[in-house]
Amino acid sequence: MPTPGPPAPRTSASARAAVLSGLGTSLPPRVVTNDELAQRLDTSHDWIIERTGIARRRVAAPGTTTAALATAAGRAALASAGRSSCETVIVATTTPDRSCPATAPSVATALGLTGAAAFDVSAVCSGFVYALSVASSMIVAGLCGSVLVIGAELYSAIVDPDDRSTAIIFGDGAGAVLLERGERSAPGAVLHHDLGSDGEGRDLITVPPGERFLRMRGREVYVRAVPTMTASARRVAEAAGWRPGEIDGFVGHQANLRILQSVAKRLELPDERVIANIAEVGNTAAASIPLALASAAGQGRLARGDRLVLTAFGGGLTWGSTALLWSGARPVHQEVEPLS
Structure with a gap:
């Protein structure tokens, strides 16, 4: 029998981390402008821009489908990430294709990952941050070595086209990251999470x-969202040992x-540290943070090792933040194709 070689190096639990290695997006090809909405709603391009920052x-x-x-x-x-497989698939979505079963198993199978663990996370606009915390915890605990985290939304299926308060805001799309086992000092390392909820606000969104x-009560959401997101971002930055001024990029949910x-x-x-692509894609709920990351990375706004804080607030009410070091991953975009 051959002599066994030296054992593979093992990362200690205290130094282990989930590391972001891949970033992908998908957006429907159809663009709906403010002017198009103004033709059938009591609104205008300037009114929408002033109140939301959304142009299209x-x-x-x-x-x-959401699965597609x-x-x-x-x-x-x-x-x-240069990978063809992973061990777990998590889909964060408000718009699953069915109430039962979850969307993630269909996605895993469509990706050729039949047999992989697959499940959905439902936390509305905070869904991606929640899913990211679950995925990174699974990796740090040693339950798996790689997790595909996807935020995907088909809000056109649940938005009333005649309701000005929501029809001007929401869009469809998906963004995903691949997390793999690595070390906390590595670029791409996911460092800390902060999560919370308040069910008394369940009727606001x-x-x-x-x-x-x-249905959404926008003014009340705004009043709750700003202080809650600020406090959550501060907590997660402090946990990472960063002063607010040391944050290189603030990636908030694009609401x-x-x-x-x-x-x-x-x-x-300062404004230059705020990552925003809401003007181009609107509010895509659980997909908004990975889509914003991809937009910034594609424009060269993020440098390897940058200290990023991701923060979201959404229905539930739910909120959450994540601190991570940017990996330098290059985003890949793929057009959506129908699933059989």
């Missing part, structure tokens, strides 16, 4: 029982440009 959003073609968007983004993230469409600007001001961050 993407809307999926009839028959497109998620699969395209997941495949792109794997390609970005909701699809009421027995109804089809989303409203005024919310992002208000939180950044409270954190005393």
